[in-house]
Structure formats: C-alpha cells, structure tokens
Amino acid sequence: MSDLPTPSIPTAELHLHIEGTLEPELAFALAQRNGISLPYASEDELRGAYSFTDLQSFLNLYYALMAVLRTEDDFAELAHAYLARARAQGVRHAEIFFDPQAHTVRGVSIGTVIDGLSRALDEAPQTYGITTRLIMCFLRDESAQSALTTFEAARPWLDRIAAVGLDSAEVGNPPSKFREVFERARDAGLKCVAHAGEEGPPGYVWEALDVLGVDRIDHGVRCLEDADLVARLVAEQVPLTVCPLSNVRLRVHERLADHPLREMLTAGLLVTVNSDDPAYFGGYVGDNYTAVRDALGLDGATLRTLARNSFLAAFIDEETRAGYLAEVDAYGG
Ligand SMILES: Nc1ncnc2[nH]cnc12
C-alpha cells in the first residue's frame, strides 16, 4: 500500500456482517468471560487460520468463532467495537447485517441478538456520529422453512429491522428458494437485499431481481459475465455492494489489480465499496477505499463517486441523504 493517508471520505457502509467484525482480541475476551475454550492457543494462532480458499472455507471459521457470542452484552460490545472502528474510517451511516439462525441454533434467542445489537446502535448517533439500520439475513444453506420460522420469531422486533437479506453458501442455494419469506418481509414493509453473483452465476442475480424483488444486490461482481444483466442493472440503477478485499481473500479475484471495480463503474453500474467481514479480510471500509485506489489507480473524483453512490443506495430519507451527499461534496481529501 502507498504511504498516502487513508482517505477517510464520508461514506455509508452497506455490506457489513456484524459477526464478521469479531476481532481475535474480542473473541478471546468473550471466550474467557463465557467459559468457552477456543481451539486456538493464541490470537496470533487464530489469525494464522485466516487463509481461505473459497467462501465455504471462510464460513466454517466464521460460524465456529461465533460460539463466543452468548449474551446481550456480547452483542452490544461487538457492535460498539465495529462502530468505533467504522467512525475512524469515515463511516457516517451503516446498514448492518446479522445472521439470527447462526445464534438461535446455539440456543441464543433472537431477542438476545437484536436487543444487544440495538443497545449499541441506539447510541451510535450520539457516541459515534453514525446513523444505522439493521438487516436480518437468512442463511441460504438452511431450509426455506427455517427462514420462515426465523422471520416469524423476529416479528416482535420488526420495528428495529429495515430490511431482510440472504447470505452464506451461495452455489446450489438460488434466491428462488426464498421467494415466500421475501414476500412476507415486503408485505411487512421491509426492504430486501440478497447476496448474489459473488461465487454464484449471473442467473442468481436475475432471480434476486425477478423472484425476490430486491432493492440492492450484495456483491454482484459476476454480473459482468452477462451483458443483458449489466444493461438491466444499469437501466434500473440497482445498487451493487461490492467488497474488494473480501473478493481477493475469498479468491473470487486473484489479485486486487484484477478486480473489475473500474470496469463496473465505466459500465454505468451503481457500485459501492464495503468491507463485508473486515476482521477476517484485512481491512475496514476506509482500508477498502485505500486498497482499490492504490491497486486500480483510482483518482479523487472516482472515490467521490463511490462515496456518493453509497449514500444514493442507502435506506435513508431524502433529507438525510441530501445532508450526507453535501458532506461528500465538501470533502477536500
Ligand atoms: N461474503 C459472504 N458471502 C456470503 N455469506 C457471508 N456471510 C458472511 N460473509 C459472507
């Protein structure tokens, strides 16, 4: 990386799994507090395991490490740690994914997860100057029925949830499997997003649009394999929440220099830059901006476009959006 300072351009982070912000230090602290033994002798040994060959190899560790998250306090602490780091990297608005099924399967109630996260998020505007939304994701490698059961269990907390999402192992689990739960979420007034076209084919992006009716696509980089799909995404200005460092760590792209971010922007796609699971992938959102700036030679105007796009794609009211866009325009970095 260059020795230029990290451009902490004001941005919205729209693709961030809160469980993917669990840093080794906090994992060990929570393990000790909750009397859980981790299969790693030290934080360094744990970090040494962060060498992934694909999405599944990452997910195996990601789910295993969640064992340390047990109480409302744990979830609140996790969110506080993320918000502090995010603010230091320019985040002004964060739309935060969580995976309830990964916790309920371990006997942690959905209320514990949502109440714990909400405690931190409620303080975020005051403490960190960050507005937030919560996005409840369904695990696509679990059944459609499990997603429906999860949605019904979350009903008492729906006023705290802005959108539903779809994540976990993509290939073999197409969006159409979750048509019913997304319909229920939309009927309840929620926005809809889905991971699609990360490892899965362009056909999954079409399904996310046509069957689930999503408002944004998470990742979506494989759309470039289908010119008709790119034309659709451009025509409708469907936001894509791209995660460059994640794509390299999970071997979607071999090197950052090969990342198609510039090509996507040139095509007219509404691309945003995000961190996905920053504790595992080598950087938070500002680090992602810096990395693509250096690897792809992006200039200040392009970084500003990416930041503007993040606020254009955010689930916020128009007055708030105008305020954030003005902050980007005033940014002198
Ligand atoms: N990059 C990713 N893709 C799919 N599911 C995820 N869960 C956490 N990170 C993910």
Ligand SMILES: [Zn+2]
């Ligand atoms: Zn993701």
